[in-house]
Amino acid sequence: MSQTVTNAEHNVHPSDQEGIAREPLVLNNRSMSWITNRICGIVENRQPLIWWILFVPSVLLAGVLGFTLVYLVSTGVGIWGNNQPVAWGWAIVNFVFWIGIGHAGTLISAILFLTRQKWRTSVNRASEAMTLFAVVCAGIYPGFHVGRFWMVWFLAPVPNANAIWQNFKSPLLWDVFAVSTYFTVSVIFWYIGLIPDLATMRDRAVTKVRKFLYGLFALGWRGGNRQWRHYEMGYLLLAALSTPLVLSVHSVVSFDFATSIVPGWHTTIFPPYFVAGAVFGGFAMVLTLMLPVRKLYGLEDMITPKHIDNMAKIILLTGTIVGYAYIMELFISYYGANKFEKDAFHLRILSGHYTWAYFCMFFCNVISPQIFWFAKMRKNLWVVFIIANFVNAGMWFERFVIIPTSVSMDFLPGQWGFYSPSIVEKWMFLGTFGLFLSLFLLFLRFLPVIAISEVKGVLPESDPHHHDWEEIKARRNAAHRG
Amino acid sequence: MSDTKTSPIPFAFVAEFENATELYHAAEHVRDEGFKRWDVHTPYPVHGMDHAMGLGKSWxxxxxxxxxxxxxxxxxxxxxxxxxxxxxxxxxxxxxxxxxxxxxxxxxxxxxxxxxxxxxxxxxxxxIMLPRWNHPLFNSELFKKFSDDGFILVIESRNRKFDVEGTRAFLEKIGAKRIEAVEEDPV
Incomplete structure (x- = not known):
């Protein structure tokens, strides 16, 4: 019997070797139809009560946002607390905060795709949705910060009535291009990823309306390999395009600060520091959203402790990079010969109006994630959830620290002023949370929250040689026994 | 399997296979047989299927x-x-x-x-010639399994090598679990 075992059959598939077996990405040997049923079921069945409990206040808060915006446009930006010398108040703090959150979605969908991190498949759809909704929230702020909202078309590259064009050398204009490109490319990436899953929804639809709408957006997808091969190439190309894009977007956002000559802003470390911070804050938001979603909809077999562990590690890594940047900023202001820079950081950490914000930021962003060095803490979902929310808060404080502290005490004492947000700004910020959550809950209600086709593709039996290997293994075991 | 209404030439034969491995090997057979208008429909992109089907790199x-x-x-x-x-x-x-x-x-x-x-x-x-919301394949209930857990092989009748009896027998030989003939929409 043992003669039948040929050389080729000794060549065991790497994943079959015991001892180095990887943790499976989908637990409990779930079948493909189980995956389809579980994910589509979320959309097809009635939403749990908690969905409504979250949705109604979110929509009300989003309504508050609408109200504050109408009030703002009809009255003027004077209803905000920002003025000279702090012209960029919460509006720009919140813009940078929201746009940063978006970055984790693109990192998961693009960079982890290029680096062949298969665990991304369970979280990429929801994170990409989070990206889009965060960018929507972000876009509101600079749009309305221009003051006269009806003039917002001045941002677009068209000449005004005096035939004057935009200043293409301005980082604010780069920002317009970067953010709008980022939003558009993220929508395209998300939609192309959705097409096969929309086809699944279409083929399962029982009501006419569902069949029509899912069918409309599935574009008649037939899942043939003659479609898949181009689809995969398209997806790969989008991942390759989005990777430098996501790095560029927050770099450009940081240029808004770094290319100015304001002490505290004018530093070359800003682009990498902003990008790392964006990924850091974004992963925290992904965890904040996905931990409850996973529990609520019974997705524990697809979003496993392994996924959460990986994301906690990324938070630890990027949080440490951010910590390095904070310390390096302080070191350079001490080591450099620029006394204005030294003074700016003195105000920031020791004697300014906002030193409390600096220490909040430092604790939340640098100290708190260090707990993730311990595997046990990364496995404890409550710890992960709490730290993720520390990071959410910390990243908001980071932007707050950067903006008002650097400009509230200008070169001359006559230009010194204290900035605090008005009540309208506070409600507006809460309102964007309402908008963000409403959009995310609607996404949960109407679209598959996990990329169905991609999760199927990482099952062991999806490998076209899986059953060949199984057969070889079975024969070899029989040979050993015989 | 044994329905014998062979009178009209169908649009295509839709055949279901047990799993990705079977479909992969079936695709190799169909490729070697020299069919031109055929495809495999799967819930996810199967790795190496381009090779099994004899397709090149996407352009x-x-x-x-x-x-x-x-x-x-x-x-x-x-x-x-x-x-x-x-x-x-x-x-x-x-x-x-x-x-x-x-x-x-x-x-x-x-x-x-x-x-x-x-x-x-x-x-x-x-x-990939989309959007195309109507397609004869959508008339098949078996075909719809592709978006769930079906591994589907479709051979269209617009192949020079296609003949109703022979192709059905060929699909059975290469391991099809179920075979369904799909008609074109009545115009």
């Missing part, structure tokens, strides 16, 4: 290169034409010339990416 990347180049040139034209010849805006003492060229890089980069992404979307739709 979508060529379209995207063209799109990206268009984006780059558009940004170049938009910035230099408006800033140098149409209405030079010299603010903060920064003219538009060779020494200030790095200031134009971000927009060049962003528009290259933007146009490339659009060409991925529209190029992909053109190459």
């Amino acid at each position: 979508l990347s060529a379209l995207v290169l063209a799109g990206g180049t268009t984006g780059f040139l558009t940004a170049l034209f938009l910035q230099f034409f408006t800033q140098i010849s149409l209405y030079p805006t010299i603010v903060q003492g920064k003219p538009a010339n060779l020494s200030t060229i790095p200031a134009f890089f971000p927009v060049l980069f962003e528009l290259t990416i933007l146009f490339s992404a659009f060409s991925v979307l529209f190029g992909l739709l053109i190459v």
Whole structure:
């Protein structure tokens, strides 16, 4: 019997070797139809009560946002607390905060795709949705910060009535291009990823309306390999395009600060520091959203402790990079010969109006994630959830620290002023949370929250040689026994 | 399996296979048999299927290169034409010339990416011939399994090698679990 075992059959598939077996990405040997049923079921069945409990206040808060915006446009930006010398108040703090959150979605969908991190498949759809909704929230702020909202078309590259064009050398204009490109490319990436899953929804639809709408957006997808091969190439190309894009977007956002000559802003470390911070804050938001979603909809077999562990590690890594940047900023202001820079950081950490914000930021962003060095803490979902929310808060404080502290005490004492947000700004910020959550809950209600086709593709039996290997293994075991 | 209404020539035979491995080997057989208009429909892209079907690399990347180049040139034209010849805006003492060229890089980069992404979307739709909301295959209940857990092989009747009896027998021989003949929509 043992003669039948040929050389080729000794060549065991790497994943079959015991001892180095990887943790499976989908637990409990779930079948493909189980995956389809579980994910589509979320959309097809009635939403749990908690969905409504979250949705109604979110929509009300989003309504508050609408109200504050109408009030703002009809009255003027004077209803905000920002003025000279702090012209960029919460509006720009919140813009940078929201746009940063978006970055984790693109990192998961693009960079982890290029680096062949298969665990991304369970979280990429929801994170990409989070990206889009965060960018929507972000876009509101600079749009309305221009003051006269009806003039917002001045941002677009068209000449005004005096035939004057935009200043293409301005980082604010780069920002317009970067953010709008980022939003558009993220929508395209998300939609192309959705097409096969929309086809699944279409083929399962029982009501006419569902069949029509899912069918409309599935574009008649037939899942043939003659479609898949181009689809995969398209997806790969989008991942390759989005990777430098996501790095560029927050770099450009940081240029808004770094290319100015304001002490505290004018530093070359800003682009990498902003990008790392964006990924850091974004992963925290992904965890904040996905931990409850996973529990609520019974997705524990697809979003496993392994996924959460990986994301906690990324938070630890990027949080440490951010910590390095904070310390390096302080070191350079001490080591450099620029006394204005030294003074700016003195105000920031020791004697300014906002030193409390600096220490909040430092604790939340640098100290708190260090707990993730311990595997046990990364496995404890409550710890992960709490730290993720520390990071959410910390990243908001980071932007707050950067903006008002650097400009509230200008070169001359006559230009010194204290900035605090008005009540309208506070409600507006809460309102964007309402908008963000409403959009995310609607996404949960109407679209598959996990990329169905991609999760199927990482099952062991999806490998076209899986059953060949199984057969070889079975024969070899029989040979050993015989 | 044994229905014998062979009178009209169907649009295609839809055959279901047990799993990805079986489908992969079946695709190799169909390829070797010399069929031209056929495809495998799977819930996810099966790795190596291009090889099993005898298909080459996707040429979508060529379209995207063209799109990206268009984006780059558009940004170049938009910035230099408006800033140098149409209405030079010299603010903060920064003219538009060779020494200030790095200031134009971000927009060049962003528009290259933007146009490339659009060409991925529209190029992909053109190459895979979508949207096409109606298709004879949607008449088949068996075919619909492709979006759940079905491994489906479709051989259209518009093959020179197609004949109703022979092709059905061939599909059975290569291991099809279920076979269904799909009719074209009555016009």
